[in-house]
Amino acid sequence: MVWFRRAGRESRVPEGLWVKCEGCREILYRKELEASLYVCPKCGHHHRVSARVRLSQLLDGGNWKELFAGVSSADPLGFVDSKPYAERVKALRERGARHDAVLVAQGKLDGIRLIVAAMEYSFMGGSMGAAVGEKITRAIERCLKSSYPLVIVSCSGGARMQEGILSLMQMAKISAALARLHQAKIPYISVLTDPTTGGVTASYAMLGDLNIAEPGALVGFAGPRVIEQTIRQKLPEGFQRAEFLLEHGMVDLVVPRQELKETIARCLNHLT
Ligand SMILES: [Zn+2]
Incomplete structure (x- = not known):
């Protein structure tokens, strides 16, 4: 999101009151955008x-209890790319990032007690490392124990490269836990937001009893550029966007954000 400082001597508009739409480039009043x-x-x-905003949009009265807040990323491989992984995580923490790339909460959605895991894109592209895998698995286990439905809102670039095979293992771990949830007939709704890609799409994001995407969301495994370069073909218009995936049977619903909460509630009421 691009923030503006309004120029001019007599301007009394505080910084960040206006925001430029990433879709149409219109300048919008931030309060209005927040309200919509x-x-x-x-x-x-x-x-x-952010995960926090997402939870406040979905959970009643903006009330929830954060779960598994103490689970955080380790650096088991001592991974270094352009800078050490441990330093990247430390810098994010110093900037106030508290919950790795997922925030798990228990609350009520339209009166239904449930657990919601919302992914945090600003934390290393919402990537799934061992901490994300562990928190989501624990969320599933808590649902199993208490018979609460589960909602996961994905927003992720995929597996966290800095944790190598340990991040890839989370796909199997979470999928196995979801299979147990399925056997127990406890509903799981997956919400796919822009972007949901890589190992997240290849595991839990596509394993919902219902997979609901937001309009225009990019959902795929490899990105369109990588596929085009590999197969040397031009991809069709709107490839990997929510509406295209709905047409081709990859997702069940495309639901605008204003209708998301009531849609989830209606679906959960049918499923439970
Ligand atoms: Zn716009």
């Missing part, structure tokens, strides 16, 4: 939101 759940009132572009 960060969906542009002009063009309908769904802006990416």
Whole structure:
């Protein structure tokens, strides 16, 4: 999101009051955008939101209890790319990132007690490392124990490369836990937001009893550029976007953000 400082001597507009829509480039009043759940009132572009904002949009009265807050990333491989992984995580923590790339919460959605895991894109692209895998697995186990439905809101670039095979293992671990949830007939709704890619798409994001995408969301395994370069073909218009995936049977519903909460509630009421 691009923030503006309004120029001019007599300007009394504080910094960050205006925001430019990433869809139509219109300048929007931030309060108005916030009131429309960060969906542009002009063009309908769904802006990416933080895990905390997402939970406040979905859970009743903005009330929830964070779970498994103490689980955080280790650096088992001592991984170094352009800078050490441990330093990257430390820098994010110093900037106030507290919950790795997923925030798990227990609360009520339209009166239904449930657990929601919302992914945090601003934490290393919402990538799934061992901490994310562990928190989601524990969320599933808590659902099994208490018979609460589960909602996971994905927003992720995929597996966390800095944790190598340990991040890839999370796909199997979470999928196995979801299979147990399925056997126990406890509903799981997956919400796919922009972007949901890589190992997250290849595991839990596509394993919901219902897979609901937000309009325009990029959902795929490898990105379109990588596929084009590999197969040396031009991809069709809108390839890997939510609407294309709905047409081709890859997701069950495309639901605008303003209708997301009531849709989840209606689906859960049918499923339970
Ligand atoms: Zn717009």
